[in-house]
Amino acid sequence: MFGTFNILEQSRSKNTFYECQRPEMLQPAAVLGSIVVCFFGQGFLEGTSDLSAVVDTARVRGFAGFVLVANPLYGDFVAQPIPFSVPGIMIPRVSDAQILIHYYEDYTNKNPTKYRATAAIKEGRMATFDDPAPIVARTSSRGPDIVDDKMNPADVLKPDILAPGDQIWSAWSPVSLMNPILRGRAFALLSGTSMATPHVAGVAALVKQAHPGWSPAMIASAISTTAAGYDSRGLPIMAQGGELYRVYNSTPFDRGSGFVSPAGALDPGLVFSAEFEDYISFLCSLPGLDRARVKYVTGASCNVPVPSPADLNLPSITISALSGSQSIHRRATNVASSPETYTCSVLPPDGVAVEVQPMIFTVLPRRTQELVIRFNVPHGSDGFKFGEIVLVGSLNHIVRLPLSVFPKA
The missing domain is CATH 3.50.30 (Glucose Oxidase; domain 1)
Structure with a gap:
């Protein structure tokens, strides 16, 4: 050498x-x-x-x-x-x-x-990976989502899901001018959302093939509620920060609902579905939004706005400004073939009391159970706090809903 x-x-x-x-x-x-x-x-x-x-x-x-x-x-x-x-x-x-x-x-x-150190070039195709995985990449987009040009946070979770997207062996155009060193090559190692999205799209295609009648919202819910919150060691998923090779405990604003699980998404037990009218009601509930513009863009009128944007029936709950107490509603539909009894457990965000009603319920196939989640804070905080609701079914389905709450004074 x-x-x-x-x-x-x-x-x-x-x-x-x-x-x-x-x-x-x-x-x-x-x-x-x-x-x-x-x-x-x-x-x-x-x-x-x-x-x-x-x-x-x-x-x-x-x-x-x-x-x-x-x-x-x-x-x-x-x-x-x-x-x-x-x-x-x-x-x-x-x-x-x-x-x-x-x-x-x-x-x-x-x-x-x-410098007489010696080195050898040996067989290089037997790679070993000892580091924990997954880890949220430094370049992965983070939450919270933003509702307006004043950078106020929205009552929806960002990101939705975590998927492989760092150094992915990907197709590449041999005539591309973006990177001269890749000219003439048909494949390249690439990173970014453009690499993670195909993984999620592939999982969605598998779910759609298994359940042709499911809507996009049902598929998205199945992917989110069955995602893994733990890495290959069985520990909470970590995230890269600004300092190279240093990691910290991730939050839903890093990992979303967790790391995508294709097998789990095929059999989620419950889904949280939303239809066109639900999204219109969500838009019409946003503060300061011009309802005439909603009508112009969507062709639908603001007839039944929901009490809060957080009431959109997503597989997560985000409250960007919680003062005192607030009740959020969710509708859980049984997509399994048998009745199932679910028991609810709550890991509340720090300083926030969370109560779910009912705590135990049985839902028949293709039937829906209404859930009321009541949040209460005695005092404000300096930022978002995170928690989780877990619904454990008698047929071994586990449904997770991440909680992101910003307590206000």
């Missing part, structure tokens, strides 16, 4: 050398056939350096491979994989990179040409 080190003494003029951005700065005889250690430095942060240039340098100078490691001067970085024309790996965490750096400092007298 060959190390482009002295990183703790580096200056701006040396950045492109340490970052392996310019082939002419590396002596061919020194690097030819070597695995070269390069650093994620200031140029990457400023946008003047990139991974494709590292790959080009490795190809031009005949590296056997490269290792792009985190620089202690600049902290951890996000590793976004791209197709490599030469073997390469990334070590994006400073704590891991320090192993290479300490070896260099302790055993080579800080002479890169004497």
Whole structure:
């Protein structure tokens, strides 16, 4: 291996050398056939350096491979994989990179040409994944939803659901100009909502195939109420924050109802359905909304507005401004083939009293049970508080409704 080190003494003029951005700065005889250690430095942060240039340098100078490691001067970085024309790996965490750096400092007298650590390129198709999953990605859109241009929060949950969307092996147009390094390639590793949405659409298609008569709202409810709130370790789902590789306990504003479960969505037990008229009533209940505009856009009049936007029959409850007490209504329809008795349990948001009536009920197939959920707060709070209602059925169905409440004085 060959190390482009002295990183703790580096200056701006040396950045492109340490970052392996310019082939002419590396002596061919020194690097030819070597695995070269390069650093994620200031140029990457400023946008003047990139991974494709590292790959080009490795190809031009005949590296056997490269290792792009985190620089202690600049902290951890996000590793976004791209197709490599030469073997390469990334070590994006400073704590891991320090192993290479300490070896260099302790055993080579800080002479890169004497960096005699050895490495081997072996079979690379047997990947192992030891980290907990899922984790909400840093770039995932967060709640709360916004109701107006004054950034007031809405009485609906955002996001609805969590699905795989980070570094997904995806189809790519070979003629696309969006990323030059992907020209001519038919597949790429991509991240974002555009990668998560196809997963949810696929689950919705499976549910629709199994239940052709279900409406979109019923399918969405089935997906939401059966979602998982726990990761592969059986612990609550975590979310990435602003600091790289640090995570925190997620809330419904990070994960929505949870991580999508295709098998669960096929057999949810209960669904919370809404029809066209329900959405019109919801729109007409929004404060400050022009009812004439609702009529113009939808063709429907505001005949029966609901008492509160939070009364839209969603598989979640969000109250953006709770003062004193408020009762919210939900309608749960049994989509199973047998009668089932449900028992309700409540994990209330901090500082909020929650009462559900009835706490125990039996509902026949294709019949609906009305639920009244009463919220009460003795004093205000500085932000949203979160909880959950869980309905456990006698036939082993488990129905979860996340709660998001902002207590106001």
